[in-house]
Amino acid sequence: MASPISFKIKHQSKDSLARTGLLKTHHGEVKTPMFMPVGTLATVKSLSPEEITEIGSGVILSNTYHLALRPGTDIIQLAGGIHRFMQYSGPILTDSGGFQVFSLAKNRVITEEGVTFRNHLNGDLMSLTPEIAITKQKEIGADIIMAFDECIPFPAEYAYAKSSTERTLRWAARCIATPRASHQALFGIVQGGEFADLREMSAKGTTALPFDGFAIGGTSIGEPKPVFSSMLKAAIPHLPLEKPRYVMGIGSLDYILEAIGQGVDMFDCVLPTRLARHGALMTRQGRINIKDGEYEKDFSPIDSSCDCTTCKRYTRAYLRHLYRSDELLGKRLMSIHNLRFLIKIVEGARVAIEEDRFQDYAQKVLETYGDDRGF
């Protein structure tokens, strides 16, 4: 069957593995590499769909586990799908709930069949299996849906990583076999923990299945940067060049630039929005905490080079005031800034790739914006 998305590589950088491309989905096309803001509960926290669009984001994420719990996929189906439900007309990707196998570890039991959660809202039992995860995602109706996997914690024992990765592979085949909507693309997820042989095995096994794109999961969960880097190196050479590659859950600049440099096209993260809600803002000088006393009388914008609406109109002193007063507008304005700031850096990366100077660009960005502290 023809893929419901199309992905065309526009330019392969000559100075690195980085590449630019165009991803066409049922809800529009987006340039890659791209950063995808996370909107777990069918909302990028504090932002309206209009604001998300204005920021220049291509795809946004949502989450199967959370939406299945509330409001329930039946409600989203009744609404006519997630796009109509939340009034966002751009492309949407849903995560399968695999990350919640990791993040809600205390409340869950994993078996070959799938995962049983004691859900975090009222403690009721809830099951996710590959079949259920795909079916729920079909009901939600996103453009790109994800295979159901287990995000292995870091660090993990080799034996556990191996058995988990093999199980994720078996789950992948079941995901493929489960019907989805005709407009939906399905991405497989490479696991393997920090072990190169497992990453390779997982990549080969996953790409043997007819997925529309390939994600690398189990990253940015506490592993050091060199480990992250080698996780990618172990997997990416085994991914097909012509299909989109997605590293899940990375949001700091150093990780993003590392991934782009290795030929990754998509990434998502809660980091910019969460940091914004907590008063941590991205600037050319690195991260600042807007609540700090030094910004009390600082009537300059967060970052004078930023073109976001927050930086065009509002001062650090005002944002500090909003933050300390726990005013909603502060969270919104700062979320707009962090997202736009990050997306603009990725836009810059696209230009640099097409001019075959990505390495130089990445190095300059990291020098200017700080080090591994990232954002």
Next chain:
RNA sequence: GGAGGCUUAGCGAAGCGGCCAAACGCAGCUGACUGUAAAUCAGUUCCUUCGGGUUCGGUGGUUCGAAUCCACCAGCCUCCA
């Protein structure tokens, strides 16, 4: 005029003889956050040359030892005439 109660760190409020530089909340200051159980979480807030030094309305006393007991003074509150 009479009876009783209260006064603790920036604010509110525990403590009622030693384990009290004094719980807790707020406010303040700082840090963290990476496929969102996160408008959350953690640290910190008398002074210090890190040995210690000054605190619990004020003064004096009892005691080996007082924020805690007693006396007087000051301020505030309630009830009865």
